Amino acid sequence: MTRLRAKRHIPERMERCADLWFALPATNKGKWREVCGFPADCKLFLEIGCGKGKFCTETAIANPDALYIAxxxxxxVILAAIEKAKELEIKNLFFVNADAKNLMDYFEENEVDRIYLNFSDPWTRKKKPKRRLTYRDFLKVYETIMKPGGEVRFKTDNTLLFEFSVNEFTECGFTLSEVTRDLHNSEWNEENVRTEFEQKFADEGIPIKRLVATSNKK
Ligand SMILES: C[S@@+](CC[C@H](N)C(=O)[O-])C[C@H]1O[C@@H](n2cnc3c(N)ncnc32)[C@H](O)[C@@H]1O
Incomplete structure (x- = not known):
């Protein structure tokens, strides 16, 4: 009942946070920094599938000079993230309620510095690899919208998705680094910001897999 009521009020609650999200993200294509009031040379980091926003809010607070789009x-789900950012008065984080399949409509070539993919849906049961956010067609889009040397930082609990992704990134010409199949017991744990799903999987004792894939485009 509470859940239903909460869902029914989505438009009003979104309206209350209208300064933090973009209803027409395509109009910002090529000018995200300018529209959000950031310098032309600031870093632009994009999280795809931000869920309820634990990762993007904590990361944006820790890096106030960078611009974050989630x-x-x-x-x-995104409403919870937006309300969190509003409550915390975060000034460098903005939201887009949309599907990643339309990324090319929203971002210009060479506009993004880094992409975060955290615990993307694995699409294992239905055997639909083309829907995975690390399927090669998505990777080509990421490479297009990222600057040369841009990187995708990917974390998952799912072994099948991780090994699939290692292969896709490699086949698409990315250079892999910081590859670990047990992030929380690795040298990168200290700087790691846990997501909602990551905390849940860690509590269940599931090792977290992680990699950084750097674009080699010129
Ligand atoms: C398993 S949840 C992980 C949420 C969060 N990143 C975390 O780690 O706690 C995956 C999220 O990605 C979103 N998502 C999946 N495919 C997407 C797509 N094509 N475009 C945008 N969001 C997507 C889902 O709606 C869901 O909220």
Missing amino acids: LERESS
């Missing part, structure tokens, strides 16, 4: 297709 994309999520589920409106009831």
Whole structure:
């Protein structure tokens, strides 16, 4: 009942946070920094599938000079992230309620410095690899919208998705680094910011897999 009521009020609650999200993200294509009031040379980091926003809010607070855009297709989920950012008065984080399949409509070539993919849906049961956010067609889009030397930082609990992704990134010409199949017991744990799903999987004792994939485009 509470959940239903909460869902029914999504438009009003989104309206209350209208300064933090973009209803027409395509109009910002090529000018995200300018529209968000950031210098032309600031870093632009994009999280795809931000969920309820633990990672993007904590990361944006820790890096106030960078501009963060968090994309999520589920409106009831992104609302929780937006309200979190509003409550914390974060000034360098903005949201887009949309599907990653339309990324090319929203970002210009060479506009993004880094992409975060945290615990993307694995699409294992239905055997639909083309829907995975690390499927090669998505990687080509990421490479296009990222600057030369841009990087995708990817974390997952799912072994099948991780090994699939290692292969896709490699096949698409990215250079892999910081590859670990047990992030929380690795040298990168200290600087790691846990997401909601990551905390849940860690509590269940599931090792977290992580990699950084750097674009080699010129
Ligand atoms: C398993 S959840 C992980 C949420 C969060 N990143 C975390 O680690 O806690 C995956 C999220 O990605 C979103 N998502 C999946 N595919 C997407 C797509 N194509 N475009 C935008 N969001 C997507 C889902 O709606 C969901 O909220």
